[in-house]
Amino acid sequence: MELIFKKIAQLSASLVFVILAATTIVLYLSAKPAIEEFGLKFLIEPRWGVQEKVEPPAIAEQSDLKQLEKSADIQTDDDFIKDEEDFMMDDEDDFIFDDDMESDSNRNKTIYGALVPIVGTVFSTLIAMLFSIPLAIGIAVFLSEIAPSALAKPVGVAIELLASIPSIIYGMWGLFYFGPFIASLFGGNTVSLLVAGLVLGIMVIPFMAALSRDAIATVPDMLKESAYAMGATKLEVIKDVVFPYAKTGIIGSIILSFGRALGETMAVAFVIGGVYQFAEKVTDPTNSIPVVLANSFAESSGLSLSVLFYLALILFVLSFGVIAIAKFYFLRRK
Amino acid sequence: MRLILNRIFLIFSTFAALVGLFFLGWILFTLCVKGLSGLSLDVFTKDLINGGLRNVIVGQMMMSGVATMIGIPVGILAGIYLQEYGGNSKTTEFIRDLSDVMMSAPSIVVGTFVYAIVVVPTGHTTGWAGVLALFILMVPIIVRTTDDMLKLVPIELREAGIAIGASKYHVTMNIVVRYAKAGILTGILLAFARVVGETAPLIYTSGSSEFWSTDLTDTFPSLTVSIYNLATMPDDNLVQLGWTGAFLLTAMVLIINLLGRYSGKKKRS
Amino acid sequence: MKNMMEVKGLTFTYSGANEASLVDVTLPVEKNKVTALIGPSGCGKSTLLRGMNRIHDLYPGHTYEGVINLLNTDGKSYTNILDIKKEAELIRLRQRVGMIFQKPTPFPMTIFENIAYGLRLSGIKNKADLKDIVEQSLRDAALWNEAKDRLDHDARGLSGGQQQRLCIARAIALKPEVILFDEPTSALDPISTLAIEEMISVLREKYSICIVTHNMQQAARISDFTGFMYLGEMIEYDQTDTIFMKPSKKQTEDYISGRFG
Numbered sequence: 001m002e003l004i005f006k007k008i009a010q011l012s013a014s015l016v017f018v019i020l021a022a023t024t025i026v027l028y029l030s031a032k033p034a035i036e037e038f039g040l041k042f043l044i045e046p047r048w049g050v051q052e053k054v055e056p057p058a059i060a061e062q063s064d065l066k067q068l069e070k071s072a073d074i075q076t077d078d079d080f081i082k083d084e085e086d087f088m089m090d091d092e093d094d095f096i097f098d099d100d101m102e103s104d105s106n107r108n109k110t111i112y113g114a115l116v117p118i119v120g121t122v123f124s125t126l127i128a129m130l131f132s133i134p135l136a137i138g139i140a141v142f143l144s145e146i147a148p149s150a151l152a153k154p155v156g157v158a159i160e161l162l163a164s165i166p167s168i169i170y171g172m173w174g175l176f177y178f179g180p181f182i183a184s185l186f187g188g189n190t191v192s193l194l195v196a197g198l199v200l201g202i203m204v205i206p207f208m209a210a211l212s213r214d215a216i217a218t219v220p221d222m223l224k225e226s227a228y229a230m231g232a233t234k235l236e237v238i239k240d241v242v243f244p245y246a247k248t249g250i251i252g253s254i255i256l257s258f259g260r261a262l263g264e265t266m267a268v269a270f271v272i273g274g275v276y277q278f279a280e281k282v283t284d285p286t287n288s289i290p291v292v293l294a295n296s297f298a299e300s301s302g303l304s305l306s307v308l309f310y311l312a313l314i315l316f317v318l319s320f321g322v323i324a325i326a327k328f329y330f331l332r333r334k
Numbered sequence: 335m336r337l338i339l340n341r342i343f344l345i346f347s348t349f350a351a352l353v354g355l356f357f358l359g360w361i362l363f364t365l366c367v368k369g370l371s372g373l374s375l376d377v378f379t380k381d382l383i384n385g386g387l388r389n390v391i392v393g394q395m396m397m398s399g400v401a402t403m404i405g406i407p408v409g410i411l412a413g414i415y416l417q418e419y420g421g422n423s424k425t426t427e428f429i430r431d432l433s434d435v436m437m438s439a440p441s442i443v444v445g446t447f448v449y450a451i452v453v454v455p456t457g458h459t460t461g462w463a464g465v466l467a468l469f470i471l472m473v474p475i476i477v478r479t480t481d482d483m484l485k486l487v488p489i490e491l492r493e494a495g496i497a498i499g500a501s502k503y504h505v506t507m508n509i510v511v512r513y514a515k516a517g518i519l520t521g522i523l524l525a526f527a528r529v530v531g532e533t534a535p536l537i538y539t540s541g542s543s544e545f546w547s548t549d550l551t552d553t554f555p556s557l558t559v560s561i562y563n564l565a566t567m568p569d570d571n572l573v574q575l576g577w578t579g580a581f582l583l584t585a586m587v588l589i590i591n592l593l594g595r596y597s598g599k600k601k602r603s
Numbered sequence: 604m605k606n607m608m609e610v611k612g613l614t615f616t617y618s619g620a621n622e623a624s625l626v627d628v629t630l631p632v633e634k635n636k637v638t639a640l641i642g643p644s645g646c647g648k649s650t651l652l653r654g655m656n657r658i659h660d661l662y663p664g665h666t667y668e669g670v671i672n673l674l675n676t677d678g679k680s681y682t683n684i685l686d687i688k689k690e691a692e693l694i695r696l697r698q699r700v701g702m703i704f705q706k707p708t709p710f711p712m713t714i715f716e717n718i719a720y721g722l723r724l725s726g727i728k729n730k731a732d733l734k735d736i737v738e739q740s741l742r743d744a745a746l747w748n749e750a751k752d753r754l755d756h757d758a759r760g761l762s763g764g765q766q767q768r769l770c771i772a773r774a775i776a777l778k779p780e781v782i783l784f785d786e787p788t789s790a791l792d793p794i795s796t797l798a799i800e801e802m803i804s805v806l807r808e809k810y811s812i813c814i815v816t817h818n819m820q821q822a823a824r825i826s827d828f829t830g831f832m833y834l835g836e837m838i839e840y841d842q843t844d845t846i847f848m849k850p851s852k853k854q855t856e857d858y859i860s861g862r863f864g
């Protein structure tokens with residue numbers, strides 16, 4: 001009994017690890033065709049789902065100058081030849097090749113690249129951070145140092161509750177209210193990189209504020225009082241005692257929020273536009289990795305599906321890294 | 335000068351707080367106005383196909399509920415293992431760290447994972463796939479709250495239990511877990527509140543259906559996925575239904591959260 | 604004028620509390636003397652001390668009645684510090700009446716900065732001046748020898764006793780007129796306690812000191828005057844010898860002989 005119980009408990013505990021490992025492996029295996037097809041160039045390739053005419057290798061030899069210029073392309077060609085063999089053996093899901101197989105002279109390949117969604121993800125998250133950090137820290141300071149406790153308690157609880165509101169709500173509000181509002185202020189589209197970043201920012205505010213407030217709350221009253229006892233003003237106490245003391249906690253909460261925002265889907269899906277285009281202005285629509293994932297599974301198969309798993313893997317690694325840094329470097333459990 | 339700076343700073347930070355709260359208030363306000371205006375009995379008695387939300391609300395609750403039912407034993411057992419049996423070994427710490435990170439991992443990636451292992455092989459979306467995705471999301475949360483709550487149990491209590499000759503198993507289940515019950519319950523409620531509002535991991539796992547269904551082996555109605563679909567419809571009535579759904583979803587999540595807080599507080603004091 | 608501070612008929616109520624935590628308390632703090640406050644836990648010693656530099660006012664809603672006089676720099680007249688309304692004057696007051704807390708409170712900065720911090724706040728910016736005062740304060744707090752080679756280290760790396768002496772150095776760097784100690788040694792080991800007691804008896808030459816302590820021997824060793832408080836009231840105030848040898852009140856005698864508390 002005793003032993004069985006312990007074993008079952010142990011099994012449950014290892015499940016966490018199993019899930020994580022399985023996620024990594026499954027994503028990797030599913031992404032493998034795409035990884036082999038595009039390699040790391042996937043990360044810097046801006047095109048998505050674009051048909052490209054494949055030139056026979058002979059063309060590359062036409063001029064030396066051209067060859068130099070296109071040395072990178074030749075490498076793709078080589079890759080391509082190798083991959084071609086792989087795919088010949090693959091099942092019929094690979095519709096691209098079903099088409100291409102027919103005429104050797106007019107062979108196309110579909111190019112997929114993650115650069116647009118990567119840039120979109122990073123920039124929307126950065127905008128979110130620029131917007132939310134001052135406001136969230138402002139709220140945290142207000143709650144812990146300025147507001148009388150009769151106000152700080154209920155507002156603090158409200159903030160924590162707001163942090164639990166499903167992100168789809170933020171997205172929907174962004175689509176119908178905030179997007180048009182921003183468009184009327186700055187012009188441009190009602191869905192855009194800017195709107196996505198701001199909605200994302202508003203979404204993480206309660207989360208970041210609650211965490212930062214908790215970090216600030218760890219500063220002992222006595223420490224603050226001894227600064228006041230030397231004639232410091234509130235600003236000086238906050239700047240010189242509270243922030244330095246709670247520094248790692250506050251930075252940790254910022255990075256954790258950053259990690260969350262990176263992988264956030266629903267708050268962004270409504271308002272970023274979902275087009276494979278760089279946003280030349282912040283008021284242009286673009287795309288982000290989670291949104292691509294949320295919108296594209298239904299119509300994908302074969303290579304185009306594998307590409308989505310490649311994207312998911314990138315997102316997973318990226319946010320896992322950021323969150324791990326926040327948790328282990330800044331918010332280490334005592 | 336110092337005092338002026340101080341004044342400016344105080345005003346700024348109060349202002350920042352007001353701006354932040356303003357947006358959040360704006361969201362809640364819209365939600366209430368739009369959501370309440372579409373609220374009627376039909377919403378609860380008709381299915382999506384007939385302009386109500388009955389099937390999707392039930393579907394959402396069912397998937398989250400089943401995920402919780404499976405998640406509770408697994409999560410609690412894992413938490414117990416970490417705190418009571420794991421000691422401070424490297425592996426225990428490692429599992430703790432992993433759970434910590436997984437708590438914040440993007441939910442869409444979990445959806446992708448489940449899509450790959452369930453939906454691709456079976457060829458279609460199923461309620462079980464949705465359940466699995468939600469289960470994966472909630473286990474780390476339950477593990478970590480259980481772990482934390484058990485940590486608060488005084489060591490003397492365990493020693494006293496052992497001292498009267500109870501086995502480790504009995505001490506754990508009858509003394510330690512009972513002592514930490516309120517906290518664990520709070521954790522479960524918060525985990526439930528978290529997954530019940532999830533959309534991203536369900537879109538391609540459970541999908542959503544307009545019809546009444548309790549058959550988890552088929553595409554399953556989901557409130558959140560339906561809200562996502564409804565909100566982008568060209569039909570104003572459907573958008574309105576989406577808002578109503580959003581309102582109900584938020585109300586549900588907030589109430590469960592409050593319940594969780596309340597149950598935790600009552601017992602502790 | 605031999606009194607540096609005079610608390611007269613002070614009644615203090617915490618915000619939201621039903622009863623006053625201090626009732627009609629009177630206490631003189633004589634110039635260049637050490638005044639000790641003793642009494643059982645919860646009797647209001649800290650509350651009284653924290654009124655004397657109005658650190659209570661960080662949290663809104665508390666009420667004072669009565670008078671707390673502080674000798675003006677002219678040495679002749681008094682100002683009632685409870686009349687102070689302006690923030691700038693409160694800041695000035697706290698620089699004149701320093702405070703040391705129960706636990707060491709090093710700021711999250713270097714040792715040097717910990718001391719220079721308050722000096723900068725009070726307007727001293729000149730590098731050379733800062734250095735001189737930091738050194739002098741550390742010497743006065745008997746910490747110079749231990750700290751002189753690590754002035755640029757984080758102050759939190761010091762031992763508890765050293766940290767407490769750093770806090771004292773930090774307070775005396777501001778050249779206060781009064782220093783309030785709230786159980787300054789209760790978190791320290793006997794050796795550090797002794798070091799701080801010795802320091803206090805030296806500091807008396809320059810400053811007027813008021814110290815709360817739970818340690819009766821400590822009060823007897825270092826103080827000139829002692830006030831015994833009980834349930835928010837000042838039961839008895841007299842020369843330390845008198846309080847410990849022949850107290851006039853029964854309650855005082857009971858407490859000192861350890862019959863309650």
Ligand SMILES: Nc1ncnc2c1ncn2[C@@H]1O[C@H](COP(=O)(O)OP(=O)(O)OP(=O)(O)O)[C@@H](O)[C@H]1O
Nearest residue numbers: 617618620624642643644645646647648649650651
């Ligand atoms: N912030 C506060 N709000 C309300 N009441 C308080 C507050 N702080 C202290 N009190 C009350 O005031 C009374 C005096 O407390 P105080 O801290 O001055 O006692 P003390 O003599 O310093 O005790 P100790 O020796 O334990 O430090 C106590 O009854 C306490 O409960």
Ligand SMILES: [Mg+2]
Nearest residue numbers: 648649650785
């Ligand atoms: Mg006290």
